[in-house]
Amino acid sequence: MGNINEIIELLRSKGLKVTPQRVAILQLLMNGGHFTMDQVLNELRKIEPNISISTVYNTLNTLVRLGILRSFEADGKTWYEMRKDPHINVICEDTGQIMDVDIDVSAIEREVSKLGIEIKDLNVIIRGNCRGTS
Amino acid sequence: MGNINEIIELLRSKGLKVTPQRVAILQLLMNGGHFTMDQVLNELRKIEPNISISTVYNTLNTLVRLGILRSFEADGKTWYEMRKDPHINVICEDTGQIMDVDIDVSAIEREVSKLGIEIKDLNVIIRGNCRGTS
DNA sequence: ATATGTGCAAAGGGTTTGCAGATAT
DNA sequence: ATATCTGCAAACCCTTTGCACATAT
Numbered sequence: 001m002g003n004i005n006e007i008i009e010l011l012r013s014k015g016l017k018v019t020p021q022r023v024a025i026l027q028l029l030m031n032g033g034h035f036t037m038d039q040v041l042n043e044l045r046k047i048e049p050n051i052s053i054s055t056v057y058n059t060l061n062t063l064v065r066l067g068i069l070r071s072f073e074a075d076g077k078t079w080y081e082m083r084k085d086p087h088i089n090v091i092c093e094d095t096g097q098i099m100d101v102d103i104d105v106s107a108i109e110r111e112v113s114k115l116g117i118e119i120k121d122l123n124v125i126i127r128g129n130c131r132g133t134s
Numbered sequence: 135m136g137n138i139n140e141i142i143e144l145l146r147s148k149g150l151k152v153t154p155q156r157v158a159i160l161q162l163l164m165n166g167g168h169f170t171m172d173q174v175l176n177e178l179r180k181i182e183p184n185i186s187i188s189t190v191y192n193t194l195n196t197l198v199r200l201g202i203l204r205s206f207e208a209d210g211k212t213w214y215e216m217r218k219d220p221h222i223n224v225i226c227e228d229t230g231q232i233m234d235v236d237i238d239v240s241a242i243e244r245e246v247s248k249l250g251i252e253i254k255d256l257n258v259i260i261r262g263n264c265r266g267t268s
Numbered sequence: 269a270t271a272t273g274t275g276c277a278a279a280g281g282g283t284t285t286g287c288a289g290a291t292a293t
Numbered sequence: 294a295t296a297t298c299t300g301c302a303a304a305c306c307c308t309t310t311g312c313a314c315a316t317a318t
Contacts, residue, residue, distance in 0.1 A: 016272090016273095017271090017272060017273065017316080017317050017318070018317075018318095019272095019273065019274080019316075019317075021273085021274075022273090036307090037307080037308080038307090050274090050275075051274085051275085052274065052275040052276065053275085053276090053307095053308085054274075054275065054276080054308090054309080054310085055273075055274055055275065057307095057308065057309075058273075058274080058309095059273095061308095061309095072259075073207035073208060073210070074207060076207070076282090076283080076306075076307075077306095077307070078307080078308080088242065088246065090246065090251055093254060101245075101246060101249065101251075103242055103245045103246070105242070107241065108222065108237055108239070108242075108258065111235075111237045112222065112224065112235060112237070112260060112262070115235065116264070116265075117224055117235075117260070117262045117263065117264050118262050118263040118265075119260055119261075119262045120227060120261045120262050120263065121260070121261040121262075122258075122259075122260050122261075123257070123258070123259045123260070123261075124242065124256075124257070124258050124259075125206075125256075125257045125258075125259070126246060126251070126253055126255070126256050126257070127253075127254045127255040127256075127257075128246070128251045128252050128253045128254045128255075129251065129252040129254065130250070130251050131250075131252075150297090150298095151291080151292050151293070151296090151297060151298065152292075152293095153291075153292075153297095153298065153299080155298085155299075156298090170282090171282080171283080172282085184299090184300075185299085185300085186299065186300040186301070187282095187283085187300085187301090188283090188284080188285085188299075188300065188301080188302095189298080189299055189300065191282095191283065191284075192284095192298080192299080193298095195283095195284095210281075210282075210307090210308080211281090211282070212282080212283080
């Protein structure tokens with residue numbers, strides 16, 4: 001997790017320059033979880049104290065465009081996560097946290113494709129109360 | 135569709151005052167479709183030329199809070215629609231339009247409930263290309 | 269050497285807020 | 294009569310943009 005050589009390889013393969021900022025951002029996100037720009041910025045400042053808002057946005061948006069990250073909007077902010085198998089994002093109204101729930105959504109994809117719609121991205125966002133789950 | 139007496143009844147039943155602005159907003163949304171605040175404002179100004187941004191926001195947010203409308207976020211904006219059976223919102227990247235696709239999502243609801251999560255709202259948002267569909 | 273990336277500050281777009289005057293009950 | 298609602302303007306996020314300097318290749 002967060003393997004540096006893997007990250008360098010990934011950036012190079014996409015034609016991106018390998019900068020400390022980009023490596024740090026990818027290391028953070030590769031450990032899993034969901035982050036807003038603000039959360040990324042705060043974490044990154046521990047490692048790269050001078051990293052700027054625009055660099056974080058630039059990087060996140062670039063990585064989304066290249067398909068490395070996914071983004072979705074909730075609570076008035078954009079959230080970023082590593083792109084992986086389609087899943088469900090559950091937003092807990094008590095804790096404000098977002099968690100992944102791995103449920104098969106291929107039935108929905110199949111139905112929608114049948115209608116002639118080419119799916120670029122699928123987001124299942126559930127707002128709820130996760131008390132009872134840890 | 136947009137039955138005025140029905141709307142008046144609805145507002146009264148929620149303890150809201152029946153104002154021309156609220157009636158007009160509900161009439162618009164009861165005909166179906168998805169609207170941003172801006173779209174609502176533009177439509178409403180045809181009927182109530184002096185209606186203000188804050189009134190539109192106030193009304194939309196109040197109606198969401200009372201469960202009459204649903205809202206979700208996409209493309210940096212909040213979208214509003216009448217609350218009805220769970221369905222899928224497909225955002226067409228070409229036309230920018232949002233359309234409903236009625237697909238059963240109860241399987242997902244069941245799975246998530248099993249995990250002890252109390253669902254307050256379920257959103258399935260698909261970004262795609264609707265060429266081929268009309 | 270040079271194309272690309274970074275940091276800063278300013279601008280942009282959507283949404284909320286505070287408040288005085290207006291309106292529904 | 295009065296609690297609620299409306300409209301206006303200002304304030305508040307979050308995100309993007311322009312540009313000079315710095316850095317990776």
